[in-house]
Amino acid sequence: MQGPPHIQSKSLSAQIYAQLKYQLMAARLQPGDRLKIRDMAQSLGTSETPVREALLQLVRDGALEMKPGYYIRVRRLTLQEYVELREIRLLLEPHAAAKALQNVDDAFIAELEQVHETLIRAELEKDYPTALLANYEFHFSVYRRSEMPQLIEILERLWVQIGPLLNFLYPFGHPSYDGPHQHLNVIAALRNRDADALADAFRDDLIEGGRSFLKYLESIEPEKQP
Amino acid sequence: MQGPPHIQSKSLSAQIYAQLKYQLMAARLQPGDRLKIRDMAQSLGTSETPVREALLQLVRDGALEMKPGYYIRVRRLTLQEYVELREIRLLLEPHAAAKALQNVDDAFIAELEQVHETLIRAELEKDYPTALLANYEFHFSVYRRSEMPQLIEILERLWVQIGPLLNFLYPFGHPSYDGPHQHLNVIAALRNRDADALADAFRDDLIEGGRSFLKYLESIEPEKQP
DNA sequence: CATAATGAGATACATGATATATCAAATTTA
């Protein structure tokens, strides 16, 4: 999600799709939020067709759910679905990171540290949308260096499914930092050019980052989210 | 791809999407084949809107490629893209198989042997569409037992990207069986309830199955496919 | 209290209009 979307010279469907994806990642939308084609078309100043097409793409991505003749809303992940997504991410993300290592230079590591600082600052200030975007940027700026575009596509789809849930849970369950932040292990591993340590650092970040979310999800699962 | 598509009581887009997906897996379409919205709408007896929507889904899946104002055609994978997809599959498919093991019983193994026999018979008779579908069925009937629906979704998307290429290459490059077929190792591992052996068998099947494709792809890559 | 009819709201689809990319032929130019 590189900056706010100012796309041009693409089809309208594609532009709307990109906008929505950004909103899903940037804490603008929460699980269960309903999206109405007609309203969106009006507020965007377009017709319903491209809106509908963009929404259908996101349904396919698993970010939205649709009851055919009736409504479209931001998908609500069950606890079980969240766990499954995490399991898949554990298979893919450490691998992407390890592959990225060969394309990492010192300048990149410096940039990454900047992103991490932005994340920490935003968390302290309780600016969760910024924190979420910084976390996204931290992970994907590494993954992108893997030069595996199709793997990155898959990972983007996984993240856009989880995004709204994080938006909802972040204030309650963001990592607590008893120990050092896992991102620092990532940076250290990059410095040492140690692929195994790098993969492990991402694995740990995923597990630790998810732990508090999981705990919270378990506690509210019976009653479901609003 | 369970049998020919006779879908009902779904949205038109979804029906058309399912049909196209089937055709992509069943050797009806080859890389580079062009798909025209208007023609398809006419031959299906529907309007253009649902056709376009179905095609857009498949573009999103990576099965089709589209030059925005101009054409839509079956995607042509480059050698590099094929290799990347195989790398991703190697991360996911053995895992899915291992997870499936706990839900496998003897009746299932017997069914799987039937599917494998269908595959072998079809290959001998050079009935490649049937062989491809049987191979699909062999793999996914195992994966489905993993009870990881989202992982299976991802795998389906990977296969639908590769499908047309296999349709094109199968006559040239289908596995040669110097040794025993890897599917037999799969069945043996299932019988022994050996998760590691099962994962390895799928890994080997993927690598061996891809080897001859790769060789062929490399030989024609410079000039590209028709 | 359970069930059936009714109505509002939203999506799904069909139809029609517009814009744009490509290709080929004609024209210009070296």
Add this chain to the structure above:
DNA sequence: TAAATTTGATATATCATGTATCTCATTATG
């Protein structure tokens, strides 16, 4: 004369608009 460029015709996707249909909630009814 040959090459390159322009120009126009054609085909196609894209988007807008209008209509039909479906789902659910509410209310009426047995």
